[in-house]
Amino acid sequence: MKENAYLVIDLGGTYFRLATYIPSVQKITAIKKIETLNYLATRQDSQNNLEDKFINHLLLNMETYIEENSSFTFSKIGIAFAGPVSPQGVIHRAPTITGNLNIDLNLKKILKKKMQRDVVAINDVSAATWYFASSENEPFCAITVSSGIGNKVFYNNSILINDTGYGGEIGHYTCDHSENAPLCDCGGKGHLGAIASGRGVLAKVKLESAKSPEKFINSKLSALCPKAQDLTTHHIVQAILEDDPFTTDILDQTTAPLSEAIGLIYAAIGIRRYIIFGGFAQAIGTRYLSSLIKQIKRFALFGLNENQVETMFTLASEKEPCLIGMGIFLDRAEGV
Ligand SMILES: [Zn+2]
Incomplete structure (x- = not known):
């Protein structure tokens, strides 16, 4: 049967x-x-x-x-x-x-x-949020960092979306207003997803490698893949896991706008729990959280002390x- x-x-x-x-x-x-x-x-x-x-x-x-x-x-x-x-x-x-x-x-x-x-x-992201909801006791925001960036807020036993399904689109929030801001998959410019996603970090690493070839040549990243144009997110993950300063510094530049978006979500609706998941963030692991926490600590979150800020993030351990x-x-x- x-x-x-x-x-x-x-x-x-x-x-x-x-x-x-x-x-x-x-x-x-x-x-x-x-x-x-x-x-x-x-x-x-x-x-x-x-x-x-x-x-x-x-x-x-x-x-x-x-x-x-x-x-x-x-x-x-x-x-x-x-x-x-x-x-x-x-x-x-x-x-x-x-x-x-x-x-x-x-x-x-x-x-x-x-x-x-x-x-x-x-x-x-809603599907993953239902998984996290099975073990969370307070309202939370799940954020995925993979090919793109997305989020969902779980509150009062439901996911906050509007009647067309929108809600949790921080990946398409414009955080870089400069002329040369990277293009998002959606066609927009300077969107968070174009900067802080796995694809976004890869694009920035390639750009910085072309701008500062000597820094790239001296990095662990170049030992993993000597030609910058052939780099993949796997090389980036590996270089960060080996504490390569060049790659880690670029990661920090991408978690900075993500931390600002989280600061705004907190300020707007008071969510104190953030669950980070997605292939790129989970592959980097605790170093990803450290980068995010370092960036969010650049500014104060109204009503939260330092310890509360440090403990507001959890990296998902479940791979699926x-x-x-x-x-x-x-x-x-x-x-x-
Ligand atoms: Zn977009």
């Missing part, structure tokens, strides 16, 4: 991952990672083509995954998507996937029809909060 399980999918800008969530034990198994068909891969295509290719690529991989794991029922499907999702399951924008295109896809409806199963689509959180949400969702 087949075991009851849900198919959970984390649809990110660079990769999407499929997994089997087993509700009886609240665990995931059989994670499969596939490259996302994003706008970088389909740059020449029209909008309709990108939408069709994106959906077909997703459907094909979902069907293959279900076939490969035929000992499970997959009674429900949950998609955690890298962009705002309305309560009806409609996606409009996902800059790391669709670039600067505005789209209008009812992901839930399309996938439900094609897969002949109950489908739920929510934002990926989004996939597990998607499963937890499917379990909670009635009539799904």
Whole structure:
């Protein structure tokens, strides 16, 4: 007899991952990672083509995954998507996937029809937030630092978003107003996500390496990858883990605007708990938190003492909060 399980999918800008969530034990198994068909891969295509290719690529991989794991029922499907999702399951924008295109896809409806199963689509940071909520006792803000930057505030047993799914878009907050500010995937300029995300840090490291070649040559980063144009975020993570001053200094320059955004969230709504997660931040680990705390301590947070500021951050230890959180949400969702 087949075991009851849900198919959970984390649809990110660079990769999407499929997994089997087993509700009886609240665990995931059989994670499969596939490259996302994003706008970088389909740059020449029209909008309709990108939408069709994106959906077909997703459907094909979902069907293959279900076939490969035929000992499970997959009674429900949950998609955690890298962009705002309305309560009806409609996606409009996902800059790391669709670039600067505005789209209008009812992901839930399309996938439900094609897969002949109950489908739920929510934002990926929301999915992770449901995982964190299972062990948090006070209101908190979850912030992801990966291909992009995103956040969600969990308050009074719900996630604060508006009726179109927006809320928690600090990645698209303009924090660099200079002429040469980096471009965001969404088409905007100087957005936090273009600066403090994994992609943002990589771009800044390449820029600084070109500006100050002697600093780059003398860095541990250059020992890991001698050609600056060939650098990846993996090299950056490794150099920071080896306490390379050149790379760590650039990281500090990117956590500075993130710390300011957090300072504003605190000032505006009084949230004192910040859970940092996402591939880039979690790979750097405690050094990422240290950088963020160092930057936020440059200014005072009204009403908080130094010790409270130092302890307001937690780095997620679970590597898959989004996939597990998607499963937890499917379990909670009635009539799904
Ligand atoms: Zn943006």
